[in-house]
Amino acid sequence: MSLTEIEKSYIAGFIDVEGSIVISNLHGKNEGKAGAMKVVASNTNKPVLEFICLQYGGSVHSSGHKNKKQNKPCFQWIISSQKALSFLIDIEPYLKIKKLQAQTAIAFQRGRHHRHAHYPLSEEELAVAEAQRIIMAALNKKGV
Numbered sequence: 001m002s003l004t005e006i007e008k009s010y011i012a013g014f015i016d017v018e019g020s021i022v023i024s025n026l027h028g029k030n031e032g033k034a035g036a037m038k039v040v041a042s043n044t045n046k047p048v049l050e051f052i053c054l055q056y057g058g059s060v061h062s063s064g065h066k067n068k069k070q071n072k073p074c075f076q077w078i079i080s081s082q083k084a085l086s087f088l089i090d091i092e093p094y095l096k097i098k099k100l101q102a103q104t105a106i107a108f109q110r111g112r113h114h115r116h117a118h119y120p121l122s123e124e125e126l127a128v129a130e131a132q133r134i135i136m137a138a139l140n141k142k143g144v
Contacts, residue, residue, distance in 0.1 A: 003055060003090070011052055012094030018043050021088070021101040022140065023108055023133040035133065037105045038080035039087060049077040056090075057083045085109040101139050108132040 003011075015021075024035030042063055043049055049060045058079030079087055085106060092102045108129060112121065121129065 008091055009094040011055075012091040013096075014043075014048065014052070015039065015041060015091060016095055016097040019098065020140065021098055021105050021136070023105065023129075023136045025133060036080055037084055037109050038078060039084045039105075041077045042074055044072040044074050046075045049075050053077050053079075056087045058087075081109065101136060104132055104136050104139065108136075 019039060019041040021037075021039050023037050039058075041049060041052065046060065052058075053060050056079060058077055060075055060077045063074045063076045088102045088106050088109075092099065092106065095102050111125060111128060111132075
């Protein structure tokens with residue numbers, strides 16, 4: 001099913017307000033290697049998250065938190081890697097608040113989409129990915 005421009009702009013607005021775009025840092029035996037990119041949106045309105053999930057993939061699950069004011073259960077939609085790349089490419093033109101995060105995540109994921117697990121990133125590619133992760137962390141820092 002193809003989304004209309006209005007639906008894409010609605011979803012972008014939803015992500016601007018209720019979403020997060022992150023590049024994770026790997027720990028343990030993979031520490032120092034670039035992590036994964038993901039988009040997460042949380043809300044008490046599960047049908048909205050399920051609509052986005054139906055269109056783009058990912059998963060919806062209970063976040064285990066409740067909205068304190070109304071005691072409603074809260075849900076999360078999570079999408080990562082290549083599916084998240086396609087999603088962000090679709091909504092990036094409509095983003096206002098998280099446009100730079102989306103552009104950083106798109107560049108990060110494009111830098112690794114051609115890779116197979118058996119062919120690790122070069123030192124140069126790892127350095128670029130780490131720089132993108134640091135930029136993303138700065139863009140997502142609260143109060144900035």
